[in-house]
Amino acid sequence: MSMVPARYQHPEVIQAALRESVIAIVGMSNKPARASHAIGQYLQSHRYRIIPVNPREQEVLGEACYPTLADAPGVPGVVNVFREPAAAPAIAQAAVAVGAKFLWLQLGVISEAAAEIAEAGGLQVIMDRCIKVEHARYPQLAQPGTG
Numbered sequence: 001m002s003m004v005p006a007r008y009q010h011p012e013v014i015q016a017a018l019r020e021s022v023i024a025i026v027g028m029s030n031k032p033a034r035a036s037h038a039i040g041q042y043l044q045s046h047r048y049r050i051i052p053v054n055p056r057e058q059e060v061l062g063e064a065c066y067p068t069l070a071d072a073p074g075v076p077g078v079v080n081v082f083r084e085p086a087a088a089p090a091i092a093q094a095a096v097a098v099g100a101k102f103l104w105l106q107l108g109v110i111s112e113a114a115a116e117i118a119e120a121g122g123l124q125v126i127m128d129r130c131i132k133v134e135h136a137r138y139p140q141l142a143q144p145g146t147g
Helices: 011-018 035-045 085-097 110-118 132-137
Strands: 022-026 049-053 078-081 102-105 124-127
Touching: 011 102, 011 124, 011 132, 022 035, 022 102, 035 049, 035 132, 049 085, 078 085, 085 110, 110 124
Parallel strands: 022 049, 022 078, 078 102, 102 124
Antiparallel strands: none
């Protein structure tokens, strides 16, 4: 297992990402037992607008679910990735294409290639961190759009 460079876990970048109000969750499941579902529900309960992205779902947590990031309306501030690392570079390309500000690879999703693509496209990258755990670490960020 490779060590994730500290620059992908910088507290200031994490806090900046958590100040965004719209989070696209790529790989979000409609199954309550899945981490992506529980974390999407947590983010909704903290007033984030979530955009579920999964070609196998129609609706998740009352939100329309889109097959790809390109199909989703608007521009998410954060693209949060719940997919295997091999899928991350293509998601990074899509995040650049839609104009997101942050690519957040969930705990265990480690892809240097995805990080390079995102950074080359102007995005900041968080890798191998859980957005729910990080949000709970910064209670002052409980309401998005406050920073």
